[in-house]
Amino acid sequence: MTHEPDFNELTAFVERRLDDADRERVIAHLSTCRTCREVVAALTTTLESRVPTVPAWSRRTGVMALAAMLVVVVVVVGVMSGRRTALETRPPDSAAPAPTERPATPSPSAPSERPLPGGTPVQPGISPREDLQRLRGAERQVGGKTFRFIAGEWVDAAYDPLQARSVIAAASPSERADLLRRVPGLKPYAALGARVTVVFEGTVYKLGG
């Protein structure tokens, strides 16, 4: 006898958007229904798990390549004009929404109120803006991984936006805390700063908040 899956429940399960009671119920069903397991398995190997915080256009063109080009252009302009150029840290949802997706994160606070990325303590006598410039293009090694500071975010060198991997995003502080509780292996990478993209055990984690 064929069973017609409840796609709303299965997809909410895959995207981890169910409450505990619903999640238990779906797990109990999946443990007895091969049809639904096949759908979940198919989705798990292919799709993003959460609405991404990076607009679709930047995934398609490659965040790292584009950001690297911007760094080069800004440095060249700064050297030629003899003026310091501010690095505008792009908050999680400030870019125009992607055609089908709208990030749900709240607006960021003003730059002067935000903590420095990387948790780097502000050097006495140096403004946060100057510290950001110092971090631009910086590299850090954490747990055998290399991270580069690009557009206000620490990005794992292993991250390829064009590769088909599950993506789990934590946009708010509470989501971030919840994710770190559930996946404690992410904690060393989360300590890098407010915004981190890391590839961990085959899944891309985008930590904001």
Add this chain to the structure above:
Amino acid sequence: MPDDPKDQDRLAADLSVLVRQRARIRFSISAGDFVAHLLGQPAFSASADPLAHARSLHLDDLYLATACVQQDEAAWAECGRDHFDFMRDFAGRFLPRDPAREVTDSVIADLWRRGKLARYGGRSSLRTWLGAVTAHAALNAAKAHRRSPNAPEASDRPHAEQRTDEGRPEQQESARLLSGLVAEVIAALDPEDRLLLLLHYEQELPLERMAPLLDTSKATLSRRLKRIRADMRQTLERLTMQRYGSSTTDVRKALDLGDVEFDLSRLLRGTGNVNGSGGDAV
């Protein structure tokens, strides 16, 4: 849903604010109409906190889907631009190109002509939901093709899909008996343990893919799988002693079978009958 009309008006106003924040109102359906549509959904009337429920939804995707259901052509064009190529590519993971395209076109036709897009509830992204619908249709088409007279001979199929009715009669009987025992042991597992086992051995999901799904780490899953297999061995041992008066090892030697891990994988993917209450037989 509140009973007091004043509370209902307040809810509608709050929903209207939320909708304008989270959805781009760009089609013929207005924000007010969309809010009215949301309030008419069973999930809202059943929810103790409709506003919290609304906040948990992908409102922009739901707005797009609602406009499509109301036959807004601009909405349908946007849906097509954003999702139809993905659906075709996704179906191509399970079927050759031409059948994949046929299946996807059939899914798209159902979504438009039969209004099946109305079933999208907004709890996940529209992309994931469409992926699920496409995967289900493609997997069904692949199964139907394998069952058809035109399907390749059994010997051409991957080994895991070959039926256990190959080999000597006593091996066939042995495999059937073991299959039954293993199915019994699996059916007695805790649901999450059973799901872990089936996702790994039947669906061949690697542990790193399963870890986020089951809200845990790969290392924890690995330990858990080890524990489950050890428990299963003990239970199998007990059952074979009870039923055949010999240990599992002796039974396996006598029946000329491989080790539990290999059988588990082959049994669950190609031939296993894992049945529990509800759902369909595997």
